[in-house]
Amino acid sequence: MSNQPDLQAVKTYLLDLQDRITVALRAADGGAELRQDAWERPGGGGGRTRVIREGLVFEQCGINFSHVHGERLPPSASAHRPELAGRRFEALGVSLVAHPANPYVPSSHLNVRFFLAEKAGAEPVWWFGGGFDLTPYYGFEEDVIHWHRNAREACEPFGAELYPRFKAWCDEYFFIKHRQEPRGVGGIFFDDFDQGGFEHAFAFWRSIGDHYLTGYLPIVERRWAMTYGDREREFQKIRRGRYVEFNLVQDRGTLFGLQSGGRTESILVSMPPEVSWRYDHRPEPGTPEAELLERFLVVRDWLSED
Numbered sequence: 304m305s306n307q308p309d310l311q312a313v314k315t316y317l318l319d320l321q322d323r324i325t326v327a328l329r330a331a332d333g334g335a336e337l338r339q340d341a342w343e344r345p346g347g348g349g350g351r352t353r354v355i356r357e358g359l360v361f362e363q364c365g366i367n368f369s370h371v372h373g374e375r376l377p378p379s380a381s382a383h384r385p386e387l388a389g390r391r392f393e394a395l396g397v398s399l400v401a402h403p404a405n406p407y408v409p410s411s412h413l414n415v416r417f418f419l420a421e422k423a424g425a426e427p428v429w430w431f432g433g434g435f436d437l438t439p440y441y442g443f444e445e446d447v448i449h450w451h452r453n454a455r456e457a458c459e460p461f462g463a464e465l466y467p468r469f470k471a472w473c474d475e476y477f478f479i480k481h482r483q484e485p486r487g488v489g490g491i492f493f494d495d496f497d498q499g500g501f502e503h504a505f506a507f508w509r510s511i512g513d514h515y516l517t518g519y520l521p522i523v524e525r526r527w528a529m530t531y532g533d534r535e536r537e538f539q540k541i542r543r544g545r546y547v548e549f550n551l552v553q554d555r556g557t558l559f560g561l562q563s564g565g566r567t568e569s570i571l572v573s574m575p576p577e578v579s580w581r582y583d584h585r586p587e588p589g590t591p592e593a594e595l596l597e598r599f600l601v602v603r604d605w606l607s608e609d
Contacts, residue, residue, distance in 0.1 A: 306500045308429040310393060313417045313505070314370060317397045318351075320415070320512045321368045324399060325353050327516050328366070331523055332358035342566045347372040348393075352569040356576070360527045362404040365572030370395045371563055376420060384495070387428060390420040394563070396433070397512070398556060400573040401519070406539035407529040409439035409446070409487070409522065410546065410575070413515040414556055415508060429501070431508040432494035434469065435515050436477050437522075438487030438546060440539045441591055442599035446522045447488045451605040454491045457514035461499075461507040469493045474602045479549050485600045486549050490518075538592050540579035547574055 329335055335358025343349035350369035355361050372393045396416030403410065415433035437450050451470070458465040473492035478485055491511070497504050550557050550573055560570035586592035 306497075308417075308419055308427060308501050309505075310395070310417075310419060313395055316509060316512070317368055317370075317395055317415070317417075321351065321353065321366055321397050324397075324413075324516060325355070325366055327520065328355055328361065328364055328401065329358075331520055332360040334359045335361055335364075340569070342569065344371050344564055344566065346564045350566065350569060352566070352572060354572060358404075360403055360405070360408070360523060362402050363572075363576045364401040365399065365569075367398045367569050367572065368396070369398075369560075369565065369569070371565060373563065387420045390422045390428070392421075393417075393419040394559070396556075398573070399515070402543070402575045403523065403527065405527050405529060406440045406531050406535040407443075407526040409437050409526075410543075411438070411515075411519045412436050412573075413512070415512045416556070417508075429497060430494070431496045431504050433508065433511055434473055434490060434492035435511070435518065436473055436487055436490035436492065437519075438542075439599060440542050440595065441535070442488075442595050443526070446525065447599065448605050449521060450488070450490060450518050453514055453518035455606060457510045458491065458507075460510065461503070465507075466491065477549070479545060480553065482545060482548070484545070484596070485602065486545060488599055488605070489602075537579065538586070540575075540577055541581055541584055542595075543575040543578040544580045547578055550574065 329337060332355065335355040338354045340352045341349065342352065348371035350367060353366040355364040372391070374391045375389060376387055376392045394416065396414060399413040401411045413435040417429070417431055419427055419429045421427045435454070437447070439446065454470065455466040458469065469491040470489060473489045474485065476492045477487065477489060496508070557570060561567070586596065
């Protein structure tokens with residue numbers, strides 16, 4: 304199989320993916336406002352940010368496309384691949400975070416990205432990365448099992464070993480170290496993927512992007528109309544605080560965007576619009592809030608019975 308990267312094919316796919324997701328999420332919401340901003344990066348490149356907000360279902364969704372380039376990779380990208388320091392780079396991706404209004408609907412995250420690093424006299428180095436993960440505020444096993452089945456289906460045509468490998472990577476990556484707890488119930492995450500040559504790796508990566516909606520929309524449809532009150536809303540905002548902490552302290556995508564001179568508003572559109580912190584907050588034993596921490600925010604093999 305060819306190992307030569309096709310940058311234009313990657314860009315065409317990403318722009319189409321952003322379009323498809325935007326249309327699908329707006330249709331699921333039925334009343335959300337859409338804002339679009341095209342932006343340019345002073346150091347090279349730019350992007351297209353879309354925000355869905357204040358709808359019937361979604362309080363805010365940020366759906367970003369970016370294509371940036373420069374003469375040197377930022378530290379967040381070269382820290383785990385020091386041999387790439389000093390190469391010029393191209394980075395393309397679609398990143399999405401959905402924050403629903405109803406606490407019974409989980410937040411979700413998708414990221415699919417492609418890196419190309421080059422220098423004169425050397426072969427280009429490229430890789431795909433990304434994945435998707437789910438962050439519920441109230442736990443429903445059928446939702447989490449569906450999410451993980453869908454993730455497994457995205458991976459299976461490319462090797463039975465990929466789902467368990469990338470599920471474990473996701474559990475490890477989306478772990479809030481300073482809290483010693485998972486951010487959510489996981490999904491799949493991978494980086495530096497070039498297995499089987501460009502065409503094979505590209506096909507696998509497209510499968511991940513294409514499976515986001517089949518994983519998330521059925522959960523949204525089941526939960527968005529459930530009745531909730533102030534208690535549930537307050538707990539949602541407290542748990543959203545954990546989301547903010549992870550993104551600002553640990554997330555490599557956020558750090559890459561900020562260090563590479565990306566558009567700050569587009570990078571931080573992943574933040575929930577309303578959030579709370581309560582000192583030493585601990586749910587009362589026996590409550591649904593406690594159940595989230597005890598039964599769902601733990602590393603589990605959700606498909607053990609399949």
